[in-house]
Amino acid sequence: xxxxxxxxxxxxxxxxxxxxxxxxxxxxxxxxxxxxxxxxxxxxxxxxxxxxxxxxxxxxxxxxxxxxxxxxxxxxxxxxxxxxxxxxxxxxxxxxxxxxxxxxxxxxxxxxxxxxxxxxxxxxxxxxxxxxxxxxxxxxxxxxxxxxxxxxxxxxxxxxxxxxxxxxxxxxxxxxxxxxxxxxxxxxxxxxxxxxxxxxxxxxxxxxxxxxxxxxxxxxxxxxxxxxxxxxxxxxxxxxxxxxxxxxxxxxxxxxxxxxxxxxxxxxxxxxxxxxxxxxxxxxxxxxxxx
Amino acid sequence: xxxxxxxxxxxxxxxxxxxxxxxxxxxxxxxxxxxxxxxxxxxxxxxxxxxxxxxxxxxxxxxxxxxxxxxxxxxxxxxxxxxxxxxxxxxxxxxxxxxxxxxxxxxxxxxxxxxxxxxxxxxxxxxxxxxxxxxxxxxxxxxxxxxxxxxxxxxxxxxxxxxxxxxxxxxxxxxxxxxxxxxxxxxxxxxxxxxxxxxxxxxxxxxxxxxxxxxxxxxxxxxxxxxxxxxxxxxxxxxxxxxxxxxxxxxxxxxxxxxxxxxxxxxxxxxxxxxx
Ligand SMILES: Nc1ncnc2c1ncn2[C@@H]1O[C@H](COP(=O)(O)OP(=O)(O)O)[C@@H](O)[C@H]1O
Ligand SMILES: [Mg+2]
Numbered sequence: 001x002x003x004x005x006x007x008x009x010x011x012x013x014x015x016x017x018x019x020x021x022x023x024x025x026x027x028x029x030x031x032x033x034x035x036x037x038x039x040x041x042x043x044x045x046x047x048x049x050x051x052x053x054x055x056x057x058x059x060x061x062x063x064x065x066x067x068x069x070x071x072x073x074x075x076x077x078x079x080x081x082x083x084x085x086x087x088x089x090x091x092x093x094x095x096x097x098x099x100x101x102x103x104x105x106x107x108x109x110x111x112x113x114x115x116x117x118x119x120x121x122x123x124x125x126x127x128x129x130x131x132x133x134x135x136x137x138x139x140x141x142x143x144x145x146x147x148x149x150x151x152x153x154x155x156x157x158x159x160x161x162x163x164x165x166x167x168x169x170x171x172x173x174x175x176x177x178x179x180x181x182x183x184x185x186x187x188x189x190x191x192x193x194x195x196x197x198x199x200x201x202x203x204x205x206x207x208x209x210x211x212x213x214x215x216x217x218x219x220x221x222x223x224x225x226x227x228x229x230x231x232x233x234x235x236x237x238x239x240x241x242x243x244x245x246x247x248x249x250x251x252x253x254x255x256x257x258x259x260x261x262x263x264x265x266x267x268x269x270x271x272x273x274x275x276x277x278x279x280x281x282x283x284x285x286x287x288x289x290x291x
Numbered sequence: 292x293x294x295x296x297x298x299x300x301x302x303x304x305x306x307x308x309x310x311x312x313x314x315x316x317x318x319x320x321x322x323x324x325x326x327x328x329x330x331x332x333x334x335x336x337x338x339x340x341x342x343x344x345x346x347x348x349x350x351x352x353x354x355x356x357x358x359x360x361x362x363x364x365x366x367x368x369x370x371x372x373x374x375x376x377x378x379x380x381x382x383x384x385x386x387x388x389x390x391x392x393x394x395x396x397x398x399x400x401x402x403x404x405x406x407x408x409x410x411x412x413x414x415x416x417x418x419x420x421x422x423x424x425x426x427x428x429x430x431x432x433x434x435x436x437x438x439x440x441x442x443x444x445x446x447x448x449x450x451x452x453x454x455x456x457x458x459x460x461x462x463x464x465x466x467x468x469x470x471x472x473x474x475x476x477x478x479x480x481x482x483x484x485x486x487x488x489x490x491x492x493x494x495x496x497x498x499x500x501x502x503x504x505x506x507x508x509x510x511x512x513x514x515x516x517x518x519x520x521x522x523x524x525x526x527x528x529x530x531x532x533x534x535x536x537x538x539x540x541x542x543x544x545x546x547x548x549x550x551x552x553x554x555x556x557x558x559x560x561x562x563x564x565x566x567x
Contacts, residue, residue, distance in 0.1 A: 174405040178465070181363060182418050183395030192421070197408035 041273065048270035051263050056271075061228055061249065067260055071268045073230045077145065077244040078272075080231055081224060082214050084149025084239075085156050090206055093160030097202075098190060100161070101168035114165075117158035128154040129219035137223055145231060145243040148224030155216060156209040163205025167198035200287045207283035211276040217247035226252060246272045312339040314476060314506050315360060319540075320374040322355055324367065329355050333540035335525055337476070342498060342507040344521030344546065346514060348566065351527040352538025353510040354480050360508065361397040361478055362390035378476075395422060398469035400479040404461035406453030406468070411436075411445050414453040414464055418472035431471055439467035440497050459490025466497060470505065477501065479509040483516065495520050514550075514562060521546045526558050 011017055055070045062069030096113060104110045132151035137143055171194050179193040195202075225242040226249065232238055246268050253265035315337040322330040330352035337343050345353040355364065362383060364370045376383040383393050395418070406414050415432045424431070432449075436442040441463040445456070453464050462482060469477055479498070483491040498507055498520050511517050517524050525543040529536050542554050553559045560566060 171408075172405070174401060174403050175407060177363075177366075177401060178405040178407065178468075180366060181361065181394055181399035181401070182421060182468070183391050183393075184421065185391050188421070192417075193407055 044266065044270040044273055047263070048266035048268070051267035052270075056264075056267055060230070061244070061253075061264065062260055063228075064256075064258060069260070069264065071246065071249055071264055071271065073227065074244040074246045074249040074268060075271065077224070077227070077231055078214055078246045078275075080239070081145050081148040081152055081220070081243065081245060082210055084146060085152035085213050086206065086210060088150065088153035089156035089160050089209065093157050094164050094202060096161050097164035097168060098195075100165045102190060102194070114162075117161050120154075120158040121162070124218075125155055125216050126218035126222075128152070129222035132219065133222040140240065142240055143223060143225040143242040144240045145224055146239050148220045148243060148245065151219035151223045152213040152216060155219065156206075156213050159209040159212070160202075160205055163208070164198070164202045167201025167205065168194060170201060171197045204283040204287045207279045207286075211279040214275055214279075215247055215272055217251050220245050220248050221251070224248070313337065314339045314378065315508075316375075316377040317356070317360060318374045318376070319356060319359070319372075321371075322352070322359060322364075322373070323369070323371040325369040328535050328537045330527075330538045331530075333527070333538075335540060335543060337506060337508055338523065339506050340502055340504075341522040342502050342509060342520055344517040344524045345508070345510045345527060346512070346517050346524060346561075347527030347538070347541075348529060348561070349512065350536060350538070351529045353527055355538070356527075357478050357480055357508060357510050358399075360476075361399055362393050363399065365390050395472065396474050396476070398472070398474040398477045400462070400465050400469055400477065400482045402481040403485050404458055404465055406456070406461050406464050408452060408454055410450045411453050411456070411464060412449040415467050415471050417468060422472055424472075435467040435471035436464075438470055438497075438501065439463045440493060440500075441467055457490075459486050459493060462486060462490065462494055463497065466494070466501075470501070474505075476506045476508070479507065481510050481512060484512065491516075518546060518550055524549050526553075526555075526561065528557055528561070 009016060011020060055068060056072075057070060057075065058072050059068065059070030060073055061071060100110050100114060128151045131154065132147050136147040136150050140147070175193060175197060176189050179189040184192060224245060227242045227244045229244075231241070231243050250265045250268050250272070253261040253268070256262065313336045315335075317333075317335040317337065319330055319333040319335070321328060321332075333356065335343075335356070345357060347353055358364045359372055360376060360383070364372070372384055374384070378393075378397070381388065407417060409417075412432055415435050416428050419428060419431055433442060433446075436445060441460060444460060445451075445464075453461065456464060462485070466477075466482075482498075483494050486494065495516065498509065501507060502522075509521065511521075523544065524546040526541045526549065527538050528541045529538055531537075541557050542549065544554070549558065550562060553562060
């Protein structure tokens, strides 16, 4: 007599029970990991959301006992300084990455550059501020958007360089071979085939670096300081003036004893998080479209 | 040791009335990778508007010789070629020759389909842009895709990425890319080995179709494929007598003749499957 096997799931069996508990645990931990982001977003929306109006984006920050006001100059300041930082870090980082990935893979300089970049990614951001203070603020004699941009570019450069190198390496060898077979010179292989194929990965890296730089406070405290005025009132000379930024505004206003300023600090935080979120989602979409 | 290279000038089937013109006269004396002698003493005349097949056991230097023809091997460090390859009145290994220009005149299709990560249209237009073609791109792209028997399958999605196609379609896209600039000679290194039987058959039909306008050289590890498509076949083998593993041409001739009546004992043994 052969007993027919019972295929129904039986949770009392130790094997099944263990598997059930473990998989429940993993799901629970995954959900838990989402909690911080969503609770931060929730608090920001509740506390910062009520100041969301046109005024927030167009007005200057209020003085101590004023009512109303906005964070317009800080938004512009952050965009300008992140822009300056990108103008420095992106071309440098990508050209360096081309060398690291393609032409000088195993050379001594490549090894040293890669090692320094990896170390740089772990260095506290305040050091970038101190360095830019010594190298730019002291030399030019003024806090400025340029000094802030340079400090931020130091933080962006290693991320841009390392992710770009990785993206270039990921381009299949056979694709480069095809380009050579079509009669491309080495630099044509790079510009016409390898870089376009690596582009989504490189853009992702740049976006992540920008997102990180946009939220940095410490490097800007020493370099751009803050300003209660618009950065653009005339020509480019304004780039050599102290400049407002969202991060420093949050830092300044959150410590003030005035409800108006504290509300604006919350609103600025929400704007900053939305900017970072926007960059992250865009970079995801770009890297997904490639598949 | 001499490898007998048969002269088939007289043995051509009458149906192929085209005059026998040697477009590429490939005379390998020695090919080295570093100190390793990979191929020696092989004379391979490639006839115009014919398909020449390279067969032989793996490691006998088929790819090495093929890639020497368009100077792809220049990419390999320590690669050294001794001999001559004459094409359109010039020795491709002359010091004055620019390998980049050579590759623009001798197209290549690889073992693994390797479309660029760009649209189907741009894949085909790539060589045209590279050569600064001034003319109707749409027409040339369509023509190349039609000749590669791919037009009907892709005409509605020319903007899609070339890598989104199936393996067989990708390989035909690579063929379209290679023929868009109308190079007189097309080299193919085991172009079907990554394809399923149906795609293989399509590509084989394509090759036969293409020989009206192109001269083709294909490497294949598949003897049936050589019989189906190649007009002439070159059989390579490996010589292990002198301690090395050196490839060389055993014999070359009309495919039907070579398979029916091989001139060398080694060829007979290989064709009857006694080694591979
Ligand atoms: N890039 C290379 N570097 C060193 N040796 C190589 C290289 N490519 C091929 N070889 C050697 O040259 C010989 C011929 O290889 P290959 O031309 O690829 O043979 P086949 O295509 O007939 O299989 C083999 O022994 C192989 O190991
Ligand atoms: Mg091979």
